[in-house]
Amino acid sequence: MLQMDEIQKRLLNEVADLHDVPTGAYNFRANGTSVGRKSTANIDIESKEDGSGLEITVKDGTKDESIHIPVVLSASGLTETVYNDFHVGNDCDVLIIAGCGIDNCGKQDSEHDGIHRFWVGKNSRVKYVEKHYGSGDGQGKRILNPVTEVYMDEGSSMEMEMVQIKGVDSTQRSTVAELGEGCHLVVRERLMTHGVQQAISDYDVRLNGDGSSADIVSRGVARDHSYQKLDLKIVGNAVCSGHTECDSIIMDEGRILAVPSLEANSVEAALIHEAAIGKIAGEQLTKLMTLGLTQAEAEEQIINGFLR
Amino acid sequence: MLELRNVSFAVDGDEGEKEIVRNLNMTVEDGKFVVITGPNGGGKSTLAKLIAGIETPSEGQIFLDGQDITDLGITQRANLGIGYAFQQPVKFKGIRVYDLLRIASGQTINIKEACGYLSEVGLCAKDYIEREVNASLSGGELKRIEIATVLARKTRLSVFDEPEAGIDLWSFQNLVRIFEKMQTETRDSSILVISHQERILNIADEIIVLSGGRIERQGTRDEVLPKILGTDAAVDACARLNGQGVS
Numbered sequence: 362m363l364q365m366d367e368i369q370k371r372l373l374n375e376v377a378d379l380h381d382v383p384t385g386a387y388n389f390r391a392n393g394t395s396v397g398r399k400s401t402a403n404i405d406i407e408s409k410e411d412g413s414g415l416e417i418t419v420k421d422g423t424k425d426e427s428i429h430i431p432v433v434l435s436a437s438g439l440t441e442t443v444y445n446d447f448h449v450g451n452d453c454d455v456l457i458i459a460g461c462g463i464d465n466c467g468k469q470d471s472e473h474d475g476i477h478r479f480w481v482g483k484n485s486r487v488k489y490v491e492k493h494y495g496s497g498d499g500q501g502k503r504i505l506n507p508v509t510e511v512y513m514d515e516g517s518s519m520e521m522e523m524v525q526i527k528g529v530d531s532t533q534r535s536t537v538a539e540l541g542e543g544c545h546l547v548v549r550e551r552l553m554t555h556g557v558q559q560a561i562s563d564y565d566v567r568l569n570g571d572g573s574s575a576d577i578v579s580r581g582v583a584r585d586h587s588y589q590k591l592d593l594k595i596v597g598n599a600v601c602s603g604h605t606e607c608d609s610i611i612m613d614e615g616r617i618l619a620v621p622s623l624e625a626n627s628v629e630a631a632l633i634h635e636a637a638i639g640k641i642a643g644e645q646l647t648k649l650m651t652l653g654l655t656q657a658e659a660e661e662q663i664i665n666g667f668l669r
Numbered sequence: 670m671l672e673l674r675n676v677s678f679a680v681d682g683d684e685g686e687k688e689i690v691r692n693l694n695m696t697v698e699d700g701k702f703v704v705i706t707g708p709n710g711g712g713k714s715t716l717a718k719l720i721a722g723i724e725t726p727s728e729g730q731i732f733l734d735g736q737d738i739t740d741l742g743i744t745q746r747a748n749l750g751i752g753y754a755f756q757q758p759v760k761f762k763g764i765r766v767y768d769l770l771r772i773a774s775g776q777t778i779n780i781k782e783a784c785g786y787l788s789e790v791g792l793c794a795k796d797y798i799e800r801e802v803n804a805s806l807s808g809g810e811l812k813r814i815e816i817a818t819v820l821a822r823k824t825r826l827s828v829f830d831e832p833e834a835g836i837d838l839w840s841f842q843n844l845v846r847i848f849e850k851m852q853t854e855t856r857d858s859s860i861l862v863i864s865h866q867e868r869i870l871n872i873a874d875e876i877i878v879l880s881g882g883r884i885e886r887q888g889t890r891d892e893v894l895p896k897i898l899g900t901d902a903a904v905d906a907c908a909r910l911n912g913q914g915v916s
Contacts, residue, residue, distance in 0.1 A: 666763030
């Protein structure tokens, strides 16, 4: 059983859907220290020598295994930067679940900056799930600034699900990916901001190998007085295809800036971007109201669906 | 029973105020199947929206079972038992067919029950239940799902705005069967359909012909149908499919 208090366990449940230790490899970090760790025969989790984070190594041919590395912060005024490096061997198929939950009931800001770097070996498949969540009614801000770097070797594929739905006051997300020959990257990002929260998310995806592809879809909802900036960039340097989609709903006094950009450095690069920002369509509200929902209930259903 | 008393609806246009519906009086008795027909632009869809609460009358009153519902909103009317199927079904992002049917039923229904409604409208349920109600579905599929959402509500008064649009000839029989089943399952429930289709006019208890925002004719099927056959108000389904009917 993990040495975590009730708040930390609640945060863990929010970000990783975990009530207790999972099967497979894991490292749980709470208030700046590791409170539980397990390596498996195929997945090795070690602390970096300088103590700045983790070195996670997945052996060649590891299939159907999972790695959980959630982080929870429940102390006000804690600021940390953690570097976690994932070395995934060739011909692997693994699920990596990260995520960070902050509960700040104090006056000081709490901040976790997680820098995750992935080296994905030849013909490997990785699914990466990252959820961010904040709670607590203190004046101190809950700040998360994740950086994700992905370096993909020939024939590999990666699917990334990044979700930040509630309670994070300020976030600056940065995602960088470099794809080799025949690599495929799929990203599904979901962001919801409320109050006076700010979320900035930028992507720089480079399609360097022939036959590589990227599909990046970011859906955001900005409520109250919150602000989002979404900067989605794909660079095509080979025979490749790339698609970015930035689809946003604004409500109340929310503001969103979408900056999709494409750069083609090869005549064989086929790149597409789509961007749309708007309020909830009136006819969608009307339809759900004819089914008996109030306007507020209809809005909730539409947003829940949109961010699914 | 639904009753409209002296209902008018006007909009502001470039040339001043334009009346879409003029001083309309009509009733839909419990257990009746009423079809509203008439030329395009005659005010039929506006009338349906006035009943569902999507539009508010400029003048007049609407009663449901004796209760004045003129000032009630869409949600309140829905909860009093008015169902409404859109002429152009609404598309969503992320909302699945199952979600819509669950919301429509007003309770927690399981997948099997939701699938039952889809089968009613001729869709193979397992192929559709988890799909999003978005543009990946064809117009005909969306239309059938729209009808299924009204079926799931089991309302006392169901309003269908051109339910046959986008539905093929085979489905006409299916549609007629759906209407009959609705009336059997929900006692004294009434159905109000806006349609030009002769096949649907043929099963009406009453027909109302709306033209220029006014009721031109009103009566039983036997009284009205012979007088409107061959006009814009009644179109043979084959002619419509061949592109000869009104759109």
